[in-house]
Amino acid sequence: MLHAYMHFEALTAHSYSYSCYKCGYYPPVVIMDLHRKGVFNMPTSEMETPPADFDGRVNIKDFYDSVTSQIICTGLLTSGRKNPFLVLPSYHNWAPWIGPKCRDGDIVFNTEHEKLHAPRQAAEMSDLQMTEERLQDALINLRVDMVRKLCKQCGIDSKGSKMDLILRLREEMKNRSSYDKIFEKVWGASGGWAVVMCPCAVVYSIKFNLRAESPRDYADILLSWKHFPNIAIYDFARGLATHTNLREPENLPFSPHEGRLAEASNDNVKSAAEGKLKVHLPWLKSKKKDADTNCHPLTGSSEHYTLYDVFHEKNTKDPRDILRRIALVPELAGWVNSQCAEQLFADMRKNNYFLNTLTPSEHIFMMRNKLHHYNTQCNNKTEESIKKVVSEDVLQLDHNGQIVMAAQPPTEADVTTQPYCPSMSDLLPGLTPNQTSDQLNRRIWAVNPLPAQQKLLAYVLDKNKDPYEDILSYSPGRTLTRCDFWSLAFEEVEAQIADQCFQVITALGASQGKDVHTFSIYLVVTWLPPFHNDPLAALPDNIGTKDIILLPSWESGHWIL
Incomplete structure (x- = not known):
């Protein structure tokens, strides 16, 4: 049944896009694990060394096409026949999967052959030490009888307590060949699979390691991306950071x-240790107006940090690494879920039994397929949540792969060359002049804010708090900070605030089945004082054809804009 399912999936035209509707094709923030x-x-001892001219570059499309061909051919062969399209693991013919956009x-990087005998630079020696620490953690989780058996296989004294055995294995691991042998016994022959995800938990890249994990695997992925993420x-x-910078000095x-x-x-x-240091990266929320050279398309910044x-x-033992903490960035603290990869692994753990019994090529095909369906479910949830607010017909993906509302072309009725002031019947069609203010639901304008609302308003407008704290996120990549709301106390309203107000009006109209069009380009809002006689007399002489007039109207004892 499993092979029949894989044969069906191999014959299905999947896009394997591996991208998020919110973050687009190039996420500025990624989580890796x-x-x-x-x-x-996989018998690592039988793997042939790569050709002398191999530079660590592999054609990802050709490789996965060959894997798909193997799966299709398996479904057509009779039992016992050798598959002519069989793909065996090798350092020069093995590739990660990265979305096509x-x-x-x-052509992508896979430099795992450099893990064999490549000498490490002094700045990169901590790479190996960290990997050994992870292996030691895995040894501690093994049963005592398994640790004793491992010591015997490595020719080490198997007498004593569990901690004595682990300490002996730790000394033995200083020899690289012994380290590989212990790793193979503890984790299996391959090195697990590394993923790169966005904060929305959508997988963008997956690398099926042939050997023990190291930062090299993630550097291979990120250097193969079209746009390097701002935050890793x-x-x-x-x-x-050390390994990647040494590769691209x-x-x-x-x-x-x-x-x-x-x-x-x-x-x-010292300031970071005392909690006094804050590093604002406002371009994570709103793209830079003056973009940097070679910048990320969503942020406009060319700065790249690893946290x-x-x-x-x-x-970490390096005190300087305190400057790599998420909590130092107000735009990330409390928002980004750095454990979304661990949550994915916990969900995938139930599949380990049957996935780990497959051949290497079947394993990577099945994992790429399962993660494709996982990503599709995540994107469908995002789309369904957006459809609760806007119509399905106006949603589309922009050139960066983010889901946005499509711009509606103006009709002939929308174009006019004469100034136009709408009447109340135009603004509220179907209402009669005799309808009361209760029926119009306008009593709210005469009611003072509730205590909870007053407390919230005081919090938002408090100038003693962080001016760049995010208060409202109203569309992908667009947020309003506290300083944006400070314009509410003045005659000139900040443009983003007015734009958000019009979006709320549009959403309310859509919920009632009404098409309400708002425009934020060349927008001039003229506020008029209430006149009991003729409000039109207060209109200025320089009214333009593109001005939107909020005109007060006196009905049933209340002013209505």
Whole structure:
């Protein structure tokens, strides 16, 4: 049944887009982690070394087309016949999966062959040490009899307590060949699969490691992307920044400050430790007006930082790594879920039993397919939540892959060359002049705010608080901060506030089946004082054809705009 299902999926025209409707094709913030128990059996000793001219670049499309061909051919062969399209793991013919819109072409990096005997630079030695620590954690979780058996297989004294055995294995792991042998016994032959996700928990890239995980695997993925993310969250952020910058020394991927949020000075480290340092990155919420050179298309910034996830930020021994904490960025703190990868792995854990029994090529095909359906479900939930507010007909993906409302072309009736002042019958069709203010639901304008509303208003307008704190998010990538609302006390209203008010009117009209069109371009709002006699007499002489007039009208003892 499993092979029949895989044969069906291989014959289905899936897009495998691997992108999020909210974050688009190029997410500015990504979370990276490894699923250590997603492995497949593979004799690493039998893997051939790559050709001498292999530079770590693989054609992703050709590789996955060959994997699909193997799955299709398996469904057509009689039992016992050898598959002519069989794909075996090799360092020069193995590729991660990256969405077609996200990656920078079909040639991607897979430099796992460099893990074999490549000498490490001094700045990168912590890479190996961190991997050994993870393996030690896995050893602690094994039963005592399993640890004793592992010691015997490595030729180590198997007598003593569990901790004595682990300490002996720790010393043995300093030898690279012994380390690989212990790793294969504990985790399986392959190195698990590494994922890169957006904060919405949509998977953008997945890499099926042949050997033990290291920052090299994530650097392969990020350097294969069309646009490098501004924020990369990883449990070994320092190692990722060091390794990636060493690979691209002429154009450092993680800069400024080597991917830290501030210069690694004693004053900054001390301020961060005391909770006094805040690093504002407003372009995470609203794109820079004056975009940087070689910037990210969604933020307009060319700055790139690598931060620790919240559960590993205290594991580092370098005091400067306190400048890599999420809590230092108000635009990220309390918003980004750095554990969404762990939540995905917990959900996928039930599949480990049957996935880990598949051949390597079947394993990666099945995982790519399962994550494709997982991403589709996430995007469908996002779309359904948006449809509760706007009509399905106006939703589309823009050039960055984000879901937006489609611009509706104006009709001939919308175009006029003469000034136009709508009457109340135009603004509220179907109402008769005799309808009372209760029927118009206008009594709210004469009611003072409730205590809870007054408290909320005082909080929003408090100038002693952070002016860049996000108060309202009203569309993907667009937010209103506290300082935006400070214009409410003046005659000139901040444009984004007025724009949001008009969007609320549009949404309310749509909920009642009415088409309400609002325009935020060349918008001039003229506020008129109430006149009991003729409001038109208060209109200024310089009214333009594109002005929108909020005209007061006296009905049933109340002023109505």
